[in-house]
Amino acid sequence: MLNISKDNNVLITPGKYKSITSVAKRPHYKILNRVIVGFLIFLVACLFLPWTQNISGSGSVTTLKPDQRPQTVHNAIAGRIEKWYVQEGDYVKKGDTIVFISEVKEDYLDPNLVNNTKQQVDAKKMAVESYGDKVNSLDVQAQSLNTERELKLQQAQNKIKQAQLKIKSDSMDLEAVKTQLRIAKTQFDRSTALNKEGLKPLTDVEQKRLKLQESEAYIITQQNKLLSSKNELINARVEINRITAEYSEKISKSRSDKFTALSTQYDTEAQVNKLQNQYTNYRLRNGLYYITAPQSGYVNRALLAGLGETIKEGTSIVSIMPASYDIAVETYVDPIDLPLVHRGAKVRVWFDGWPRIVFSGWPGLSYGTYGGKVVAIENFISANGKYRVLISPDGPDNKWPKQLSIGAGAQSIALLETVSVWYEIWRNLNGFPPNYYNSDEKEAKNGKEKK
Template identity: 50%
Template sequence: MLNISNIRIKESIPFSGAKSLVMTLPVKESQKRVRILTVIMLVFFGMLFLPWTQNIRSKGYVTALRPDQRPQTIHSVIAGRIEKWYVSEGAFVAKGDTILRISEIKDEYFDSLLLPRTQQQVNAKTFAARSYGEKVEALKAQIQALERNNILKIQQAENKLRMAELKVESDSIKFYQASVNFDIGKQQLARYETLYIEGLTSLTDLESRRLKFQDVNAKLIAAENDYLSSQNELLSAQIELGAIDNEFKDKLAKARSEMYTAMSSQFDTEATVSKLENTYSNYEARTGFRYILAPQDGYLARAIQVGLGETIKEGDPILNIVPAEAALAVEMYVQPVDLPLIKVGNKVRFIFDGWPAIVFSGWPQISNGTFGGVVVAIDQFAGNNNQYRVLVIEDPEEEAWPEMLRIGSGADGIALLNDVPVWYEIWRQLNGFPADYYTQEQKDALAKEKK
């Protein structure tokens, strides 16, 4: 090897029969290298024309398609102290099963007879409202009686007024007649006095005429007195008619005032009854909140509040529950630049954590261990991470997702896009261009339109 000795091995040992040694001789080594390089170049060049499926890779996790089937936290509606646990973590509970019981820690709810005593207050106020209602009805009946009585009194007073008017008219006629008789008697007396002076009549006839004149004068005075009296009665009848109306208005106003007062008290009492009934309903509902019930069928995942005697506030989380039956979906996130490429109905391949897979992202046909999905929903706004959420469900046309798949498991999603040559994908990646926005069918249709 170092050529120190002048003796050569190939001169003493023939190599014509050693084929392996002949193969190692560098006689045709350059030709072999050229052939190998040519084959590699041809293979690489041929691979450039192989179909490549464009895709978008995105990390996500398994969730439930419906919001009511996702894991939820059970909170306490009221403040209280944990008294007893009825289940343990990991146990299955049906909807309505009691999970734990809490007791009150506020002094206004310590009374063990709180509901019966509140019901007594409701009943008492209800009876009071009913009494005020009956009083209102009685006052309404009284008002109706006053109105009927007033009509009768007015009719009576009007009749009395009419009678007074007729009497005034009659007495005025009598007074006028008495006045005429007085004037005639006065003239007759004057003539008799003249005849007496002339001696044509006797003193007896004169005195008789004087007596008759005094009688006529007395009748005139009596008629005038009756006429004035009837006028006074007419005024009294008019005053009485006005007094009846005023008295009726006064009594009616007083009765209505009492009725409105009773109605006001009735309404106040009814409002108090409604408030007490509301309070009773709140107390009754609060009593039910002392027992924490399972909202749906599921498994208890983790207890947040533990131990006995521990106090909790309103709205504090107590434990987590995972629904037993849920339609699984994958929640994955895509960049805004890739959002136009995602459409409802697109195919997606998934690699679930815990399930080994051999993946060739550009050739999904030869991948193994992946599961298919279909895009069903895309958010219309970006989340806090400046990415858009995409919901993907199981593809019914492909192999079903694993039965042991659980909510919260990680999922590596590969959204499949267009089929393009390898050289085109390399050129796109080197230039930083996004994937194609159009499908091959759309491209063919555009090409036909241009032709």
């Protein structure tokens, strides 16, 4: 029958047999053939239907801003738990007290520590003012010494001028005496000569000799007087040097005392600043005994329990969920799909526990999905081997449910280019990635065409 026998090579013709012909001409077989042909035509037509390529991801519901996510409240200082003011589930406003702790470090156990430190600050400030007054007094003293030195120098200068004038006067007197001596000697010689000639008596010669001796004696006195005047000039000049040295020493000592006072003043000011810093730290530390809520929200969980428990700095006290927040979805995509995701890309999202019917290739036929857009893409791979993408609601397009809770599961589909079904089947069979296109470039192109 299959013409494979080696002994019989006769070709069998089905039309020669009436049974085969009668069976082939039955009407229901014609209907079946038409159905099969129609179905094949339908399948071929479906291959040319549009198909929206997409990238799927899974994640959970979170908040858009970091300060709107659940956070833990920590203590800034070590202490002992004395009193709780809240319980789990309570709503607290920003600044409400959560727990009160007491001091455990011995450096801060003094109940009057802040007041004592304040008194030390005030005392040091008074010391700074005292040193300032001392510096001003030394400035006045230095000015007085400068004035006194100027007066003493003027006095010494006047003495020098007086000595110079006296020297000049004594020099003139000495010259006059020398002239008188020459006259007396001339008169004595003339009287002696006339006496020898008998024209003058001996008494006149004796008078002239006496006058000559007096002139000689007076010139010696005048020379001594001139030397005394010169000595007075030298003494006046020495006095100027003495006054200059004396008052320089006094002024230098005054300046040294001033600089010492300034150094002590600056050192005291540094101590004041240090004590002021300690005082501020102690006062702020007293405010840290009451641990308050950083923002309004609900107390999710108390991480510590009981009273009298000693805790260290930075210990987690409670967990708070902010009362108001902007919801978002964090989803994870495979590394091969990361280049196809960009900020502003349109995404469809649906949530666990909410009814939905999803046709990934035909987003317009899906039910229960919500519109979103990509707002952030993490550039470092996560611990699960995928990249994190943050999605926010996309305007008024089917607003996200208000009843969503943080941490609920969510699924997402990032919409890519629209292609034919046959192309998508061919792409998957060959293992090719979806087509990449940039919506920003497409909008820029459309803008250029409009221009």
